[in-house]
Amino acid sequence: MYGFEALTFNVHGGYLEAIVRGYHSGLLTAADYNNLCQCETLDDIKMHLSATEYGSYLQNEPSPLHTTTIVEKCTLKLVDEYKHMLTQATEPLSTFLEYITYGHMIDNVVLIVTGTLHERDVQELLEKCHPLGMFDSIATLAVAQNMRELYRLVLVDTPLAPYFSECITSEDLDDMNIEIMRNTLYKAYLEDFYRFCQKLGGATAEIMSDLLAFEADRRAVNISINSIGTELTRDDRRKLYSNFGLLYPYGHEELAVCEDIDQVRAAMEKYPPYQSIFTKLSYGESQMLDKAFYEEEVKRLCLAFEQQFHYGVFFAYMRLREQEIRNLMWISECVAQNQKSRVHDSVVFIF
């Protein structure tokens, strides 16, 4: 439809698209979630999961099972699938797949830097990193004594280097609050990813722009809400908003001056897609906002699978897997803590 991708896509990407669609059909269905919600103990959950694709990962775990173990093993499965796809990919798909994991990489880097600042053990920190965001020289992050060295020695070689240099000069690295640094990096990453997708063109560009715009807008709303009442100034807040997306630039102006959730709601209701989200919430409530955002995201991700011959399916698949792992974590915690009544509060059905 966009540029004759149907002619040439399958040459390089056909195999992997098929693989990823196969993975996609292995996601847990609503029936599975219903079964899991009925479980009484974690062993029941393990039994149900052994009938799904997670079976091989969980069957060797001794009981008593812990919720963190379940999450770990499911993440492990995701990592295995990702690596399998990455090794088979060629350019530009391989770059695209790598882009998907830069978010986790940023989280890991920030975690190790924080831990080093507070003098924690490097090995312990490495164990706490997200597996999708690991890169080879990550352990050397702990060697650097301050941020300047950090950048000079380590980060320059990683794919994250441009994010550091674009948004921060090396003086800022020393003083900035960790959270602000993390969010600045993430903003740079999103913009970079957006540009890359635009370069790819075609269906990929359209679908990915939509998904990334939603991500950027969601972050903007969250930043605004979470920085109400903190010492984050309006200018700082505005600096953290990405420069693309539905809210750019006027929505950002409004959000930057918001001091209250209701003001945020007023600002968002001008945009029809987000208006529907905010009508689900009653006045003054923000607990359900995150779940509403997740639901919207899942809807859009599922739509990505409707089209063929684009890279968006890979991104969508990774995100859907992550949501599934979140669901599993929620269900296991509710079962383990005997809060079965709250199970349906946060489970987002994918199928």
Added chain:
Amino acid sequence: MSGQTQRLTVVPTVTMLGVMKARLVGATRGHALLKKKSDALTVQFRLILKKIVSTKESMGDVMKTSSFALTEAKYVAGENIKHIVRENVSSAALKVRSYQENIAGVKLPKFEYFIDGETKNDLTGLARGGQQVQACRGAYVKSIELLVELATLQTSFLTLDDAIKTTNRRVNALENVVKPRIENTISYIKGELDELEREDFFRLKKIQGYKRREVERQREAAKAYAEEKVAEEMSLQKGISLSSAHDMLSLAAQKDQDWKVDSDGFVLRWISRNAAAAATSPYYSAAWCNAFTGKGTVELLKDQDHEFEKI
């Protein structure tokens, strides 16, 4: 094994009695005071027990809520949120300190928490999950409050329990061992003193009896002697002794074989039988014999029993 309450081994004197009585008074007063202390402590104990029960129940609820808040935070902000939060901490912001409180004489430890410094985590989860993280933080602060309170209550509970046991032990010891012992000692001392008094009294009475009998006997002897003397005086004046003549005749009638026929033999025999009188005053009896026989001299003959002198 509650053996017989012995008594203390003491010397049973009056001073000892005074000392024992003082000790009994002390023991009684101590017993009353300790009982009051034990009652006060028991009241406190019951109060604390009730509070512990209610705190534990609310503890269960609060912990459940806070773990669930953590789950919500993990759901929204990602599983790594707990690592991120923990690595951002340099030192604890919430600390606990302990101090002592005095309840009815027992020092109970109490804990209270205070906030020392601030961990800068207002911006944690800025892009997603910030609200949940702050809610989780609030929930856990509340559970820490409850935990500190529960710790205080439980340590006071244990300390009070110990103190009550000790006090009750002392009360029982006083009641069942010390006081009976002292009372037994007192009654023993009193008994001993009474016995000594009775001994003394008895001894006194006995000696009085002896003395009285002595005096009586002497008085009798003196009276008899005095009478005889008077009679003899009279008979000497008259030349004959009525009493002795009467006696002699009767005696002669009685005992013949003892009599030697002598001019003044029967007189001598008679004298020998009244040797006591004769011994006391031979001159008197000799004079008497002379007077009786009309002779000038009397020869006292030796006999088996008595010695006669020849005058």
